[in-house]
Amino acid sequence: MEQPPVTMNRIPILDLGPEMNQLKPQLMRAVEDVLDTGTFIMGEQVKQFEREAAEYLGVEHAVALNSGTDALVLALLSSGIGPGDEVITTPFTFFATAEAISQVGAVPVFADVEATTFNLDLDQAAELVTAKTKAIIPVHLFGHPVDMDGVLELADRHGLYVAEDTAQAFGAEYKGRRAGTIGDFGCFSFFPSKNLGAFGDGGMITTNNAVFAERAAMLRTHGSKKKYMNELVGFNSRLDELQAAMLRVKLPYIDQWNEGRRAAADRYRALLGGAQGIVLPAEADYAGHVYHQFTIRVLDGRRDELKAKLEGKGISTMVYYPVPVHRLPVYRYLGFSLPVSERLASEVLSIPIGPMIDPAVQELVADSIIEALR
């Protein structure tokens, strides 16, 4: 394999440097403020962050948590889902989506995805509903919102709860509403590489249902509303004050950063529009995509060859996801065969993108892709 020239800086898939440079003084001040208060768990920063995030998203309640994984688990538990229940979801996602279903004792049921948006195929999801189905978890993958009218129609028809996995789509819009505020729950992750990322793990549940919000908040703190008065068996799943304070610094920039990602996606479309052998990501007319990833499909079995050639030029890319969840060792026993997801797993390639990616870097990436596939 061709080695990158030694003098060249590698192009990372995501460069958090510019964000950090923009905000470092404010972030350091926020950290100092927390250190000065001496309150590190469940203080004012978490409360304010919940208020500000709920206001930004346009939702009644936000419950800040320690991860996106726990957001999914606590959402399922808050709606009473457990052993004997089935939950329909996509296999073309990060493992945690399905893992949360198993964690509460329910069984994941996988519907295939649309090759265009990479999101749940709702016709197939409808065919999988049984008397045991209690919920559906659509995933707004790579920042592209799922067709939520279709999800709600299916959920209403069968009395299902809807937990939107919004880990990759903070700020995305569906017909003018924010992703994560349309179903019964929105489940967010603040993993550092997410569009709104913390400096460690973090997550959040959003809901317009006061009962669900109260249950999720109780489950977060060992099943108690009042200290030492535990009413449920819960978890320690709190977001800490330092993460909340730093997220509060970043939140006001999210629209600007998502716009930066959208502009970067437009540039890739212009640069790669005529390229042979690839398919660019779709953006449905209902979708306000926030391009957590810019994921192309590489045709004719050439994905790994293209990845290796870009690597040789110092360009990092990622395969999200190399194995669809139903084909992972842990879920093979369920016996699903889902051809679209399986084909996508061999075709997809996520290329560098970020809110402040240099257009010259994008030109280099695009030229390298075109050259590699010639």
Ligand SMILES: Cc1ncc(COP(=O)(O)O)c(C=O)c1O
């Ligand atoms: C689609 C999806 N769901 C769930 C998660 C889990 O989030 P976390 O890593 O914060 O637990 C992630 C992020 O890694 C994700 O991308």
